[in-house]
Amino acid sequence: MTSAPETPAHWASTRAFSRAVLLSGLFTLLGVALGRVDMVMLAAPFAIGAALGLRRLPSVTPTVRVAAGDENVVEGDVVDVALTVTNPDVVSYDLVVVRTAMSPWLELEHGDRPFALAAPGGRQADVELPGEALHWGRQEIGPAVASVTVCGGLIDLRPSISPARGVRVYPATQPFGAVEAMPAAAGLVGNHRSRRPGDGGELEGVRRFAAGDRLRRIDWRVSLRTRDLYVAATSSDRDAEVLLLLDVLGDVGPSGGIRGRPSAVDTTVRAAAAIAEHYLKSGDRVALFEYGRSGRRLRPAGGRRQYVVVREWLLDVQAGSTLQQSYDGALSNQRLSPNALVIVLTPLVDPRSAGMLATLARSGRHVIAVDTLPPDAAPPVRGPWTPTATELWRLERENVLSRLQEHGVPVVAWAGAGSLDLVLRGVSRLASAPRGR
Known part of the structure; x- marks a missing residue:
């Protein structure tokens, strides 16, 4: 399977980053205006924490993929669905929140809730969603969305969206059997009795031997009793x-x-x-x-x-x-x-x-x-x-x-x-x- 192409990261600041910038700037201005060193010291932790958190920004966005264990299932069968989030960067993600849409006829375990994951650099995180297929038809799982937070909660990456995955759910069939003969058979060979004479497994009676009859069709018991050759008459087997x-x-x-x-x-x-x-x-x-x-x-x-x-x-x-x-x-x-x-x-x-x-x-x-x-x-x-x-x-x-x-x-x-x-x-x-x- 070919890997998805890497997409450059697009990031946006979070409320935590805005608060850190606001508090550090406010305390610094107050300290300078009032001539108080302690106010500047209060701004230092916010500024230093934000600087340390932003020293390593991710360069690419993560990829999210929806996988189904078996695309061809029958109503009532188990459907194994997995959400996979891959971190192609060397920078670890602090928090990954992944959620997927799904067909109402796919009952997945906790499938309608968001999941929180951790994705270290260069690795992937999986979420298993076993469930059951409730109705025949072409059901869909997805699209799935993965929201990523990095830099100690200061930066949010652009959400990654995966395409929907189709699952073919075939109708459940009840055991059905029709033991009666077909009204009329049409083909040359098959399992149904035809009204036309021919080679087959259905015995219709005996008749006198005629030119073209096979020797293996001779009924010796009737022939010995009547002192004349008789053959078994059968009807041809045809399909319908x-x-x-x-x-x-x-x-x-x-x-x-x-x-x-x-x-x-x-x-x-x-x-x-x-x-x-x-x-x-x-x-x-x-x-x-x-x-x-x-x-x-x-x-x-x-x-x-x-x-x-x-x-x-x-x-x-x-x-x-x-x-x-x-x-x-x-x-x-x-x-x-x-x-x-x-x-x-x-x-x-x-x-x-x-x-x-x-x-x-x-x-x-x-x-x-x-x-x-x-x-x-x-x-x-x-x-x-x-x-x-x-x-x-x-x-x-x-x-x-x-x-x-x-x-x-x-x-x-x-x-x-x-x-x-x-x-x-x-x-x-x-x-x-x-x-x-």
Whole structure:
């Protein structure tokens, strides 16, 4: 690590220096005016003390640096923060007062108070600030400010300021698993059973031997019993494509961090991280789309690298939208396989959310809506709401959920592991049913 360039010192006198100059000058003038030697002797200690204190002035300013033990942490993990003040001069500092700003979602031990240090010449002083990360996102520590006093408290150096240090706090993921088959598989290889015959591990039955069948597929027990060659028929194993659509048109409920109750956006981001982790570990391809202010998208891909990209992508999710914003074009430009599974994480409080789900359902895609609304949430508007008005709002929302289910969009509340098993079973059954032309 390269050292910071040295900055020439800029100093200012303190009140102690002003008092020393004032008292020594006052006693000297009085002694000369009144002809009293004792008054001059009283001024001597102040003058001599100030002269001895100023004989060695620092030539460069100190440097302050903010360091974090691990930039990539998860909600609830320990964050090790250190403030380092380096004295590049040979002159020792009498007192160093260092203080730093920090994100409210980083709970550091005594992090909001100033610390007093001593920094001898050519050495550094450290302040350890262990703490805990309480909320996902890009949190900042700093800037840090170090104020230095030298020359026995007579001189203050110009404060040194360090830039802020970013800490990436990834969302905590609950254990999630979907043991049900995907509605439709799209790729050539993977872990999901396909309805297309081929080499795989899922046995569908036996059939007569045909040209091109491999000898290792011969079922000898059935062949010996029927006096004819039969082979085991299997279905091919294929991967799937999953689109996680995050509805962040608005947030509902206050966010309490990892220790408190989650808001709708908190549940959305944490559920998206858990679902993406599950399907990427299964060898599937995962894409993300932010149905909100920015309309960001992440193209489908698989593997470990995609998991790292997904976690980084989720750090920048922000709730909000404009009144005239339209997402029809953005959704239509999202290049997805026609067999892709679309999982919409939504609190279903904005009318545009229900319209978006209906549009996806009419396009013939396999759509699942995951309800991320907190159980005790109130209407996302300003001003007091009576209990009767809140109950009417909830009834209206239940009507929206019922209409979506009537149009073939299953809605399930997010509950961690196994949340989507029942819904995936129903969607898979509908996908495998014969369709008329």
